Amino acid sequence: xxxxxxxxxxxxxxxxxxxxxxxxxxxxxxxxxxxxxxxxxxxxxxxxxxxxxxxxxxxxxxxxxxxxxxxxxxxxxxxxxxxxxxxxxxxxxxxxxxxxxxxxxxxxxxxxxxxxxxxxxxxxxxxxxxxxxxxxxxxxxxxxxxxxxxxxxxxxxxxxxxxxxxxxxxxxxxxxxxxxxxxxxxxxxxxxxxxxxxxxxxxxxxxxxxxxxxxxxxxxxxxxxxxxxxxxxxxxxxxxx
Numbered sequence: 001x002x003x004x005x006x007x008x009x010x011x012x013x014x015x016x017x018x019x020x021x022x023x024x025x026x027x028x029x030x031x032x033x034x035x036x037x038x039x040x041x042x043x044x045x046x047x048x049x050x051x052x053x054x055x056x057x058x059x060x061x062x063x064x065x066x067x068x069x070x071x072x073x074x075x076x077x078x079x080x081x082x083x084x085x086x087x088x089x090x091x092x093x094x095x096x097x098x099x100x101x102x103x104x105x106x107x108x109x110x111x112x113x114x115x116x117x118x119x120x121x122x123x124x125x126x127x128x129x130x131x132x133x134x135x136x137x138x139x140x141x142x143x144x145x146x147x148x149x150x151x152x153x154x155x156x157x158x159x160x161x162x163x164x165x166x167x168x169x170x171x172x173x174x175x176x177x178x179x180x181x182x183x184x185x186x187x188x189x190x191x192x193x194x195x196x197x198x199x200x201x202x203x204x205x206x207x208x209x210x211x212x213x214x215x216x217x218x219x220x221x222x223x224x225x226x227x228x229x230x231x232x233x234x235x236x237x238x239x240x241x
Contacts, residue, residue, distance in 0.1 A: 008022070096140035107144060
């Protein structure tokens with residue numbers, strides 16, 4: 001379950017009665033779109049249906065039976081959400097908007113590059129400033145993934161930006177290959193790997209281009225700065241060195 005502070009109220013008025021449930025806002029939207037795939041118990045603040053959630057008042061069981069054909073809260077909660085309206089306060093809307101904004105910036109930073117600077121990643125601060133300059137406002141009621149394309153359209157007149165993936169090769173020396181390769185191989189999509197005759201390990205990975213700096217940092221960390229890392233510009237060049 002989630003805390004009351006994280007929940008929004010979904011409300012349905014029917015047959016002269018009011019029914020309210022407390023639910024995570026993103027889960028509520030997913031349920032409304034028939035896209036929810038998780039466990040309902042994990043995204044509600046109470047396994048209950050209220051007449052007035054703020055006071056804790058419950059509707060009569062006869063009303064539940066009349067409107068929903070059951071008194072089971074776990075069966076009724078999705079119906080209230082699908083057939084009713086999602087109520088959020090100004091504070092909840094502001095908090096949701098701030099959270100979605102951070103998620104959007106993080107998504108852009110992880111996946112985008114600057115095509116005018118050899119596909120270097122954009123720092124979060126630059127993306128933040130560009131979104132502000134472009135006047136782009138995140139919709140707190142819409143999933144972040146549905147807003148990325150609109151955000152990119154708004155950003156392109158302000159900064160050079162492109163979503164891309166990068167292929168990078170790393171060679172870890174023998175002294176660090178054993179433990180280091182286990183961490184490196186999980187960073188992205190491992191395209192190929194080889195153990196060299198000197199005991200070193202070579203791996204080639206594909207991942208969002210905005211994570212290049214993080215990959216360099218990881219490789220240096222697991223090898224005490226002795227890793228050899230390079231970007232593969234031509235995928236025909238993927239091979240050992």
